[in-house]
Amino acid sequence: MSDKRQRARVQGSWAKQVPKHSGAAGPKVAVPNNHQPKDANTASGSWGFGSQQTSKNFEFHQPSKPIREVPQEKVIEKTGDYEISHGPSGVSRLRLLSGFLPPEEADWMFSKLLAELPWSQKTNYRQGEAYEEPRLTCWYGELPYTYAHSTMAANTQWHPLLLTLRLAVEQASGCSFNSLLCNLYRDGHDSIGWHSDDEASLGSKPVIASLSLGDTRVFSLRKQPPPEDNGDYTYVERIRVPLTHGTLLLMEGATQDDWQHQVAKEYHDRGPRINLTFRTIYPEPEGHRPGTKIRFTSKQP
Template sequence: MSDKRQRARVQGSWAKQVPKHSGPSTGAVPNNHQPKSGSQPPAAWGCGPQKTTTTFEFNQPTKAVRDVPPEKVIELAGDYEISHGPSGVSRLQLLPGFLPPEEADWMFSKLLAELPWSQKTNFRQGEAYDEPRLTCWYGELPYTYAQSTMAANTQWHPLLLTLRETLKQVSGCSFNSLLCNLYRDGHDSIGWHSDDEASLGSKPTIASMSLGDTRVFSLRKQPPPEENGDYTYVERIRVPLSHGTLLLMSGATQDDWQHQVAKEYHDRGPRINLTFRTIYPEPEGHRAGTKLRFTAKDP
């Protein structure tokens, strides 16, 4: 009898109760206890062995690595020859403070209130759009650019006639026309372009008078033919134009450079830009607004 009790105690000490599963009794095995399968996951998931048959080789770039030229800044008074090329020398003359502050203030207020400002409709790739600025035109001839024409207007404001005579003495040019631009705030702008219409003649001189808030006048050089119109590596110039500043562009500037006044995304007050120029009748055989580009036969 004692032997049976002894054997029962020994067997009972090894007979531990299996713990009960707390989840539903579905008979499913938890994910972290799934039996391992002998099959490997597809190699496309990046978990299994992958075979690579491609051999990677380093090849020198076909084009030389080039640095983008730093933008130059012109802000001091002076005469600048900004480039020399087959079409000639491109020149800028910058005269900050050309008008005394009191005179510039009076002129700005008067022109802002009294000129016949309007928003011009223009065309880009056949689509009409409103120019992001206001303009008006003075001259005995109409002026066409970007497929849109401004009618002749001989009713010059007296103040503009006085300023034209002053600029004639400084530049030596008898300007007969004037394009006025009003940039109402920093969102008004004008895109990249050259003033190279045939009606402006070869190598025109343009006198640009700035009144009001300072805006940046940017220039970029025309790329050589081998660049296929890519402006990435061209020279660039930045000219801040402040209240009362005069900028003269002459020589081959309109042949070899483009310019713009870009949008600015912070507060800017209104700015008036007066661009005096000399305009001629459209050359025979040219459609109004046609560009006049430099050729090797030009003097």
């Protein structure tokens, strides 16, 4: 028993020993320096930065130009009347009549027109260079129609089915039409680029009635930018209208003045689509160069 107590005293004395700091060589123990600066940014010595001053507080400066957001594209799918803008040229309107033609009638009309109309590929000109339109067209009317520096000759031999459709469109729209531009989009690679139907021969504030047959294609519109944007379309309003089989779309008011429209390419499976665009053509003023975009003072009835 005495041996155990003796060993405990010896072990305890070893545990309580504190190393002596003498001149003799031995392990060095780091002693904390309570006077050293705690902020490393202001510390000097081994870091090599020397004395540093704290940075000034951040100051927010209002941007010289307001931040602009790109407007979200609107989608129009339901039958109805839509006022899409007011000014600067007046009120722009779209009238959408989904299911204007019953599906069974639209089916046989599409097949008949696809097989029997005199479709051809028109040559247009851009900056003096000729190119083939990425679609097929044909024209009906007592007067020729010029756009993109290319003229379609007058054609008074209306297909009987087109005369029936013109009467139905006139009754639905309350407008009269004397001409028709037919477009055949053979697949998703066929298209028409951004443009407005604002040739002088169409008169002021023209009404364009667009009847769709066949596969669905997206009809897109974008508003003309204000003069201060110098032709930049980044921040303009945009509208998307899926045109389904048998749908009638009317563009009215200032739509051709204040908006552009297109049918873009769609790089996936798309079947053929026929688009019939009824319009009224006026004789162009004597001495006026055909196809240029000026305005008549008379309004369309």
